[in-house]
Amino acid sequence: xxxxxxxxxxxxxxxxxxxxxxxxxxxxxxxxxxxxxxxxxxxxxxxxxxxxxxxxxxxxxxxxxxxxxxxxxxxxxxxxxxxxxxxxxxxxxxxxxxxxxxxxxxxxxxxxxxxxxxxxxxxxxxxxxxxxxxxxxxxxxxxxxxxxxxxxxxxxxxxxxxxxxxxxxxxxxxxxxxxxxxxxxxxxxxxxxx
Amino acid sequence: xxxxxxxxxxxxxxxxxxxxxxxxxxxxxxxxxxxxxxxxxxxxxxxxxxxxxxxxxxxxxxxxxxxxxxxxxxxxxxxxxxxxxxxxxxxxxxxxxxxxxxxxxxxxxxxxxxxxxxxxxxxxxxxxxxxxxxxxxxxxxxxxxxxxxxxxxxxxxxxxxxxxxxxxxxxxxxxxxxxxxxxxxxxxxxxxxxxxxxxxxx
Numbered sequence: 001x002x003x004x005x006x007x008x009x010x011x012x013x014x015x016x017x018x019x020x021x022x023x024x025x026x027x028x029x030x031x032x033x034x035x036x037x038x039x040x041x042x043x044x045x046x047x048x049x050x051x052x053x054x055x056x057x058x059x060x061x062x063x064x065x066x067x068x069x070x071x072x073x074x075x076x077x078x079x080x081x082x083x084x085x086x087x088x089x090x091x092x093x094x095x096x097x098x099x100x101x102x103x104x105x106x107x108x109x110x111x112x113x114x115x116x117x118x119x120x121x122x123x124x125x126x127x128x129x130x131x132x133x134x135x136x137x138x139x140x141x142x143x144x145x146x147x148x149x150x151x152x153x154x155x156x157x158x159x160x161x162x163x164x165x166x167x168x169x170x171x172x173x174x175x176x177x178x179x180x181x182x183x184x185x186x187x188x189x190x191x192x193x194x
Numbered sequence: 195x196x197x198x199x200x201x202x203x204x205x206x207x208x209x210x211x212x213x214x215x216x217x218x219x220x221x222x223x224x225x226x227x228x229x230x231x232x233x234x235x236x237x238x239x240x241x242x243x244x245x246x247x248x249x250x251x252x253x254x255x256x257x258x259x260x261x262x263x264x265x266x267x268x269x270x271x272x273x274x275x276x277x278x279x280x281x282x283x284x285x286x287x288x289x290x291x292x293x294x295x296x297x298x299x300x301x302x303x304x305x306x307x308x309x310x311x312x313x314x315x316x317x318x319x320x321x322x323x324x325x326x327x328x329x330x331x332x333x334x335x336x337x338x339x340x341x342x343x344x345x346x347x348x349x350x351x352x353x354x355x356x357x358x359x360x361x362x363x364x365x366x367x368x369x370x371x372x373x374x375x376x377x378x379x380x381x382x383x384x385x386x387x388x389x390x391x392x393x394x395x396x
């Protein structure tokens with residue numbers, strides 16, 4: 001695998017937490033009580049996480065690229081609007097929490113509204129992952145892909161196109177590749193010490 | 195230099211500061227926000243804008259009245275990173291055209307709208323409606339479809355992308371955004387708990 005170039009940042013532009021998360025100060029994090037970052041994650045400039053709508057749980061070595069948007073998915077329910085037992089009026093509508101595994105990379109300007117993402121997943125630039133999508137482990141989604149609502153992407157699939165379809169399979173070493181890639185991305189982001 | 199112990203037990207428990215719920219702030223001058231509209235502080239508003247009752251403007255949405263005023267109707271949902279711009283050419287006598295947006299439209303993330311819009315439309319992610327186009331009611335502009343022709347798109351038109359081509363078909367029933375009333379009600383309850391809400395400056 002190629003050697004990743006080192007990238008430098010000013011320490012004043014990033015917030016670094018005890019668990020090693022590097023969060024750019026120009027991100028928009030809504031509902032920060034409900035965001036769980038497991039550690040060593042990077043949130044780049046202008047990225048958005050909408051945890052005010054539902055909880056967002058993210059594994060370690062997560063990267064959210066510049067301008068990417070992470071939003072919990074919503075679903076409409078087919079239950080009667082009025083509960084006959086309690087008499088309470090419930091909405092036929094709810095946001096569900098979002099679970100993201102380890103070593104997930106979301107590239108620039110992508111919009112991810114998936115309900116579940118497994119481990120070792122790569123999502124390219126300008127992708128749209130619609131609501132209710134379930135992405136299993138070791139998946140690669142090419143640039144400019146549109147994944148329609150409620151799609152289930154099987155393990156080791158390569159997804160591409162608008163409308164997105166499976167175009168191939170990944171080798172068994174995808175988990176090792178993603179671990180190497182995400183770890184390198186994290187360690188090559190170096191603060192400038194004056 | 196104040197130490198942590200001087201802040202008391204409540205202050206040292208949580209290091210993350212969150213906005214106080216249901217606080218309200220003044221919108222920039224020229225922006226009129228009607229009752230029950232929820233406009234998050236992190237949104238970008240510029241120029242003469244009227245936002246109708248019950249409309250939700252998510253954080254990081256951009257509404258830019260560059261060449262003339264923008265009037266947005268009731269009950270629209272404007273998601274994050276949406277751009278709504280008035281870039282109509284200015285008339286010969288110097289007067290400007292107004293960009294009208296109807297009621298109960300859903301503008302999804304990353305969409306760009308520069309033309310007049312009717313009611314109950316869905317502008318999907320990364321879609322673009324150009325300044326020459328007018329949308330009637332109940333239309334759907336699919337994901338990453340750009341419409342920029344000088345025409346009025348009739349009711350219930352479904353614009354979608356098939357590979358490289360952008361295709362159209364009309365449907366017999368209304369393509370209303372999915373359960374938009376419940377969606378609006380949920381957001382009107384939820385967003386004031388987490389965001390500073392803008393109010394018209396008086």
